Amino acid sequence: MVFxxxxxxxxxxxxxxxxxxxxxxxKTTMVGAVSETRPLRTEEVLTDRGVGVDDLTSVEAKRTTTxxxxxxxxxxxxxxxxxxxxxxxxxxxxxxxxxxxxGSLGAVILADTRRLxxxxxxxxxxxxxxxxxxxxxxxxxxxxxxEMDEVRLALQLNPAVPIIMCDARKRESSxxxxxxxVKHSARLRAEPVGS
Amino acid sequence: xxxxxEPTDEHWLDPEIIRPYVVTRGRxxxxxxRFDLISMALAIGPLPGPDAGLDPEHLRILQLCREPKSVxxxxxxxxxxxxxxxxxxxxLFDRELVSAQExxxxxxxxxxxxxxxxxDGLRSL
Numbered sequence: 001m002v003f004x005x006x007x008x009x010x011x012x013x014x015x016x017x018x019x020x021x022x023x024x025x026x027k028t029t030m031v032g033a034v035s036e037t038r039p040l041r042t043e044e045v046l047t048d049r050g051v052g053v054d055d056l057t058s059v060e061a062k063r064t065t066t067x068x069x070x071x072x073x074x075x076x077x078x079x080x081x082x083x084x085x086x087x088x089x090x091x092x093x094x095x096x097x098x099x100x101x102x103g104s105l106g107a108v109i110l111a112d113t114r115r116l117x118x119x120x121x122x123x124x125x126x127x128x129x130x131x132x133x134x135x136x137x138x139x140x141x142x143x144x145x146x147e148m149d150e151v152r153l154a155l156q157l158n159p160a161v162p163i164i165m166c167d168a169r170k171r172e173s174s175x176x177x178x179x180x181x182v183k184h185s186a187r188l189r190a191e192p193v194g195s
Numbered sequence: 196x197x198x199x200x201e202p203t204d205e206h207w208l209d210p211e212i213i214r215p216y217v218v219t220r221g222r223x224x225x226x227x228x229r230f231d232l233i234s235m236a237l238a239i240g241p242l243p244g245p246d247a248g249l250d251p252e253h254l255r256i257l258q259l260c261r262e263p264k265s266v267x268x269x270x271x272x273x274x275x276x277x278x279x280x281x282x283x284x285x286x287l288f289d290r291e292l293v294s295a296q297e298x299x300x301x302x303x304x305x306x307x308x309x310x311x312x313x314x315d316g317l318r319s320l
Contacts, residue, residue: 011263011296014233015313034320040271044232045278066276071267076316080309083233083265103231103300105313171320179317186310 012081017181018100020087020126021110022118026138026168027086028070030110034174035072035084043068044096067096084178087122097125106132106185108177110168113143116154123155132185134162136177160184215279218252223278225285232277233265235296236284243292252283260293 019027032039045066070086087107088096101107109122119135126133137151146154148163157163162180167173238260243249256269266284270277287293299309 011235011237011294013296014235014265014298015309016233016298040268042232042267042270043276045276069267071271073265073268074316074320076313080312080316081235081263081265082313082316083267085267100232103298103304105304175317175320179314182310182313182317185304186307186314189304190307190310 010078012075012079014081014083016083016085016100016104017178018085018087018097018104018107018131019110020097020107020119020122020133021138022112022115022122025110025112025115025118027110030108030136030138030166030168030174030177031070031072031084031086033169033171034074034178036074037072039070039072039086041068041070044099065096069100082178094125098129101126101129101131104131106134106181108181109133109135111135111137111151111155112140113137113146113151114140116146116151119155123157127158132181132188134164134177134181134184136164136166136168138168139165215276218250218275219279219282222282225281226289229297230266230281230284230295231298232267233298235263235265235298236260236269236287236293237263237295238287238292239294240292249286250283253287256280256283256287257292263296 019030021027028039043066067088069088072084074082074084076082085100087100107122107126109119109126111119123133123135135151135155135157137146137148139145148165151157151163152159152161162184164177164180166177236256238257242254242257252273252275255273259269259272264272266277266280269284270280273280284293284295288295299306303309
C-alpha cells in the first residue's frame with residue numbers, strides 16, 4: 001500500500017537546548033529531572049577539522065572522535081518536541097559543541113558554587129558564538145551561598161544575562177530554568193532591539 | 196617486542212567496533228538526506244514482511260518510529276552510533292518507509308510563534 005503525501009501524518013519539529021557546565025555540576029541530573037524519560041545516551045562519531053593542527057603539514061589534520069552525550073526529550077503538544085543535550089565536558093571536545101549549538105534555541109549553563117570557575121569556558125564559548133544563555137546556579141546542600149550579584153561579578157556576565165538559583169534534581173525548578181531561557185532567547189532573537 | 200600502537204587481532208575483532216559497520220555493510224554515509232541528530236522520523240505504511248529484504252535493525256527502527264523519534268533517540272534505543280542510524284534511515288527513506296522532518300534552522304529561531312508554543316508547552320508540564 002502506498003500512502004499519498006497528504007495522508008501522511010505531520011511530524012513535529014524538533015528544537016534543542018544545550019545544558020552546559022563543568023564536570024559534576026548536575027547536567028545529566030537536570031536533563032533527567034525535567035525529561036519525560038530517563039536520560040538517554042547517544043554516541044556520535046565526529047570529525048575534528050584540524051583543531052590546533054596546520055592542515056598543510058599532515059594527514060592528521062582530520063581526526064575522528066567518538067563522543068557520548070546524555071539527552072532527554074520533552075513533547076510539547078503535537079507540533080514541537082524539545083530535546084535537552086548535556087554537552088560533553090572535556091575541553092578537547094569543543095569542536096563538538098559547534099555541531100550541537102548550531103540551530104539550538106539556547107543554552108543553560110549550570111554553575112556549581114563550589115567550583116564557579118568551571119563554567120568560565122562555557123560562558124566564553126556561548127558569548128563568542130552569540131548563542132542565548134542563562135546561568136543556573138545549582139544550589140547543593142552545604143555549598144557556599146552566593147548572592148546573584150556576586151555570581152554575575154565573578155563570571156563577568158552582561159547585565160542582560162539571567163541568573164537563576166535552582167535545584168537541578170527538582171522538576172519544577174529545572175522547568176523554571178528552561179522557561180527563563182526561552183523568554184531570554186525570545187527577547188534576543190524574536191524581538192530584536194530597535195524594532 | 197611489538198609496538199604498542201600496532202593493532203592486534205583482538206582489537207579488530209572487538210564487537211563494539213565491528214557491529215556498526217556490519218549493520219551498514221561498511222557504509223558510513225546515508226544514500227540520501229542529511230539526518231541531523233534531532234531530525235524526526237516516522238514510519239509510514241504497514242510493517243514490511245520478511246521477504247522485503249530488510250535487516251533486523253531496519254525493522255526495529257520501523258517499530259520504534261510508529262511514534263515520531265529523533266535520530267538521537269533511535270541510536271540510544273538500538274545502542275548503535277548515530278552515524279549508523281543515519282545510514283539505515285537513509286535506506287528506509289529511499290523505500291518510502293519513513294518520512295522525516297529536519298529540525299529548525301538558526302534562521303527560523305526568530306519566529307515568535309515558536310517561542311510562544313514552547314513557553315505554553317513548558318508551563319503546562
